[in-house]
Amino acid sequence: MLFNTALLALGATAVAAVPSLEIKGSQFVNPKTGKVFQIAGVAYQPGGSAGFDPSHGRDPLSDGKVCMRDAALMQSLGFNTIRVYNLDPDLNHDECASIFNAAGMYMLLDVNSPLVGDSLTNVNPWESYYMEYLNRTFAVVEAFKNYPNTLAFFSGNEVIYTEENAETVPPYVRAVTRDLKNYIKNNSARTIPVGYSAADVREVLEDSWNYFQCHIDGETNDMSRADLFALNSYSWCGDATFKSSTYEDLVTMLKSTSVPVFFSEFGCNEVTPRIFTEIEAMYSDKMTGTFSGGVVYEYTQEPNNYGLVNISSNNDIQLRTDFHTLQKQYAAVNFQQVQGVAPATTSVTIPKCSKDLIKQAKFNKNFTLPAVPPKTQPLINNGIKPAPVGKLIDISNWDVTYKVIDVNGNAVNNLKVIPMKDDAYNMPGSNSAVSTDGAASTNGTSGGSSSEQNAAGRLAPMGVASSAIAVPMVIMAAFMAGAQLI
Numbered sequence: 001m002l003f004n005t006a007l008l009a010l011g012a013t014a015v016a017a018v019p020s021l022e023i024k025g026s027q028f029v030n031p032k033t034g035k036v037f038q039i040a041g042v043a044y045q046p047g048g049s050a051g052f053d054p055s056h057g058r059d060p061l062s063d064g065k066v067c068m069r070d071a072a073l074m075q076s077l078g079f080n081t082i083r084v085y086n087l088d089p090d091l092n093h094d095e096c097a098s099i100f101n102a103a104g105m106y107m108l109l110d111v112n113s114p115l116v117g118d119s120l121t122n123v124n125p126w127e128s129y130y131m132e133y134l135n136r137t138f139a140v141v142e143a144f145k146n147y148p149n150t151l152a153f154f155s156g157n158e159v160i161y162t163e164e165n166a167e168t169v170p171p172y173v174r175a176v177t178r179d180l181k182n183y184i185k186n187n188s189a190r191t192i193p194v195g196y197s198a199a200d201v202r203e204v205l206e207d208s209w210n211y212f213q214c215h216i217d218g219e220t221n222d223m224s225r226a227d228l229f230a231l232n233s234y235s236w237c238g239d240a241t242f243k244s245s246t247y248e249d250l251v252t253m254l255k256s257t258s259v260p261v262f263f264s265e266f267g268c269n270e271v272t273p274r275i276f277t278e279i280e281a282m283y284s285d286k287m288t289g290t291f292s293g294g295v296v297y298e299y300t301q302e303p304n305n306y307g308l309v310n311i312s313s314n315n316d317i318q319l320r321t322d323f324h325t326l327q328k329q330y331a332a333v334n335f336q337q338v339q340g341v342a343p344a345t346t347s348v349t350i351p352k353c354s355k356d357l358i359k360q361a362k363f364n365k366n367f368t369l370p371a372v373p374p375k376t377q378p379l380i381n382n383g384i385k386p387a388p389v390g391k392l393i394d395i396s397n398w399d400v401t402y403k404v405i406d407v408n409g410n411a412v413n414n415l416k417v418i419p420m421k422d423d424a425y426n427m428p429g430s431n432s433a434v435s436t437d438g439a440a441s442t443n444g445t446s447g448g449s450s451s452e453q454n455a456a457g458r459l460a461p462m463g464v465a466s467s468a469i470a471v472p473m474v475i476m477a478a479f480m481a482g483a484q485l486i
Contacts, residue, residue, distance in 0.1 A: 015392040016422040017101055017148040023193065023227060025348040026257045028292055032423050036341045038283060039262050039293030040330065040428055041081030041108070042074060046311060048302040049114060052086035059088045064095030066315060069400045070299065071103040072417045073309065073317070078330045078428025081151065083108040083264060083295045089139035089388050097147040098392045102419040104426030106151035108264070108295070109144055110197070111137040111180065120156060122165040125172040131376045135384055137176065138183050143388040145188045152228060153192060154264070155180055158199040163362040166204045170211050170364040177212070178224035179372060179380060185223070187383040193227030197264040200233035206253050207363040213259050214353035216367055224369055225350075229257065230264035232297075236278040238271030242286055245278065251290045258348040263294030269306055273321040279329040283338045296326065316403040324407055330428035339427065395419075 019032045028037040045051055045060055052059050061067065061084060074082070082105055087093075100107060112119035118136055121128040137155075144150045155177040160169050173196060180194045198208045212226040236245035254261050263282070267274060281287060282294055301307025301320060308323040351357060355365035372380065400415040420426065 015098070015101075015394065016420060016424075017392070018104055018106060018420070018425045019423040020148070021151070023260060024343050026260055026290075027343050028260055029343050030339075033340075034342065035339060036288075036343050037292070037425075038288060038335075038338050039081045039106075039295065040079055040283075040335070041083060041106075041293070041295035042077075042079050042308070043085070043265060043295055043298035044070070044082040044300075045085050045298065046070070046300045048300075049086075052088070052113060054088040054090070054115075057088075057091060059086060059091055060084050061087065061093045061096035062091045064099065065401055067096035067099045068398065068417060069315070069317060069402045069404070069415075071099045071105065072398075072400050072415050073319075073323075073404070074105065074299070075103045075417060075426055077308075077323070077327050078335070078426060079105060080426045081106045081108060081295065082299075083110075085110045085157070086113045087140060087143070088113075089136070089143035091143075093143060093147075093390055094393045095395070097144070097149065097390060098395055099417060101147065101149040101392060102395065102398075103417050104420040104424055106149045106425070107144070107147070108152050108154065109140065109150065110154045110157055111140045112154075112157065120159055120169070120172055120176060122159050122161070122169050125159075125169050126370065129172050129175065129370060130373045131379070134176070134179055134373065134376050135379060137180060138187075138379060138384050139388060141180065141183055141188070141192070142384060143390050145184070145190070145192060146390050147392065150192055153180060153194050154197045154230070155194055155226075157197040157264075158232060160204055160208055161199040161201050163203055163360060166207065166360065166363045168364065170208070171366060171369050174212060174224045174226075174367075175369045175372075177226055178369065179376070181223045181227075183380050183383075186381055195226045195228035195230060195259070197230045197232060200231045200235060200250075203360060204363060205231065207358045207360050209254060209257070209261075210351065210357040211353075211364070213257065214351045214357055214367075216353045226259060228260045228262070230262050232265035233263055234266065234268040236266065236281075237268035239275060239277060242281045245281075247278070247281055247287065251287055255290045256349070257290065258350040260292045261290060262292040265297040266294045267296045267298075267306060269304075272305070273325060276322075276326050276329040279326070279333060283333045283335070288338065288341065289344070314402075316405070318405045319407050319412075321407050327428075333428065335427045335429060 019030050021037055022029045022031050029035070030037050046066065082100060084107060087109060097107070117133055119128070141153065156173045159173055160166050177194050177196070184192050196212050198205060209229050212229055215225055216222050233250070236247060242248050266278065282291065298306045299308055301310045308320055308326065310318045310320060353367040358365045398417040398419060404412040404415055406412055
């Protein structure tokens, strides 16, 4: 399955874009290098629930100055993906999407929101599955389908989390997946995958995975089947191990997956400050044959205490201990090697949907899905009208305008996004715009690309394939608050 990133709407405008990705069996593959792609991402919802405020024209991707600030810091950490939960499709997201694209980052986007009527409910789901709700999900697709760094849409997030709601909800989540995939097929110039983000509740997790990845008998192109399956897991707490965290159990459970599986959230905070020792395991051969990386929760500090940074009322940033610790853990992994693995040569087996797949007595075993709601099929066939339109735009200035302070209280100066060359994505330990003294701060390669020194004295990636596995790195001594240089 090819996710073609060509943007016809851009015409002759030459805007560098992250490479297209393919799904081959249970893996994301970069067709430019022929290598497997691992997600190294972060949940991005600055301001928490208040950061999504359609009544005041605000969502996480509506302010270009804020996105520039955060993209520069995320680039320094090495993120290649952001997950954004709540979006207003009626706002303009061109600047933020273009900034994150240039910084080498994909976007995983939820189509739902916390507002009434904007999501599928887990109680009596048939009452929330109607044309107006689906119209909203289609509007999110329209708003983001033309950005090449839109990696996937989530049709639901933790809608199934108890044995009780597992009795009624699964067919409706699968129906929303079907409707979104058919809408994209009919109204998008490129295919964008749709999947589900599950709660790591072991009583329903395996059944959810099987329910959404299976293929309904008699359908050669089952549009209700999820393209990917993700889970929000917080089982690795403190100085855990591959076994004690139950990561080993997750790999055993999901090793036969026929779709890409990854953590859509991770980062337990029962022990603080967090030490993120799961990073080593996640990107080791213990897991990369089954899991495609993960998304750490979360970028900004909110009342739930998971943040990597604090944001002040005037949008200045102070880095938290967790930021520096995560940076050190990423820097200790050889991501050139992780992103340089050849895809599996054995084909995956897509299970046929049957009640025998489902183990829990209460979990729904019915694969006859609800019909498309009245008045909705014409929207799926012809598109919504009027439809929001998004496109990449040229950015003239990559400097960060807000103040950034490190964990020791020192100002981080000359912070900016370093635009990637075409067909390159960001990588931990390979690209940084952060410097406390204005000097070059890192060198290396990004996304399998070689590098060249630019006029400002920093290293900017080129879109030239490289077979290098490991390259020298200097990891911002002052910025990493005492980390050892590699």
